[in-house]
Amino acid sequence: MSNPLKIIAVPMHPEGRKFVAIFAAVSIVLGSLWMPLFWIGAGLTVWCYYFFRDPVRSVPQVEGRLVSPADGVVSLITRMVPPAELALDAEERVRVSVFMNVFNCHVNRMPMQGTIKKISYHHGKFLNASLDKASEHNERNALTIRSDNGTEIGVVQIAGLVARRIVCFTQEGENLERGERFGLIRFGSRLDIYLPPGVEPQVVLGQTTVAGETILANLEDPATVWSGARI
Known part of the structure; x- marks a missing residue:
């Protein structure tokens, strides 16, 4: 049976780190104003992480x-x-x-x-x-x-x-x-x-x-x- 974490917790490319950090910071600020906004921001932060995912790929080794x-x-x-x-x-x-x-x-x-x-x-x-x-x-x-x-x-x-x-x-x-x-x-x-x-x-x-x-x-x-x- 496959491990769900291998599907969800895929590596993120370094290019995305600053964007995830920005999304997370904005979520915290918005949450201090109104908690529902924090959860919306948290969802967008997860999406940002997912966007910049960089999974391992099995590259065909056949010539040509x-x-x-x-x-x-x-x-x-x-x-x-x-x-x-x-x-x-x-x-x-x-x-x-x-x-x-x-x-x-x-x-x-x-x-x-x-x-x-x-x-x-x-x-x-x-x-x-x-x-x-x-x-x-x-x-x-x-x-x-x-x-x-x-x-x-x-x-x-x-x-x-x-x-x-x-x-x-x-x-x-x-x-x-x-x-x-x-x-x-x-x-x-x-x-x-x-x-x-x-x-x-x-x-x-x-x-x-x-x-x-x-x-x-x-x-x-x-x-x-x-x-x-x-x-």
Whole structure:
């Protein structure tokens, strides 16, 4: 029988400590004024802790697997030319978008082992991250990742309607393993993943993904379960 504490008491990422402390302090102050406000604040403090959770993940060790960089739902799958800031070839690739709501774990993980070739941050708007136009208009941070065999992909962290801060833990030239943490977005957002040319996704629209675990594509055998239509 599994231990419920392993599900509830998951580790919290250090990025969330100051926010939990602020929520807790405000709850105490409000409680001194009216006790029901303390319990409301306590509930929000627990939610804040849960938002910044950083659970251990079982990363697939099979070669050639591209894993999801985010927890969430596959909200868009389309074929398009990557944005210029990724400095990838100007040819169409499949873009898989994973939308994270305020209840998802927001720690982002490397889709594959590789070197961070380029990082490009852009200021922008805070539209609903589930909208297609958010890729172009919202605040975002684009990373170009190159594997040891020369395969390049693009990953874009996109701020959402309530997100106001994109955090990137890595830097250009750093080499990270598949599933290793590279960033975080606060509070509700999206990640776009640009697959290599000719590689098709092995996820479908509406599918739930787990960062570092869910396989997005097989680079060794790029078979598709996608019809190729814009969805």
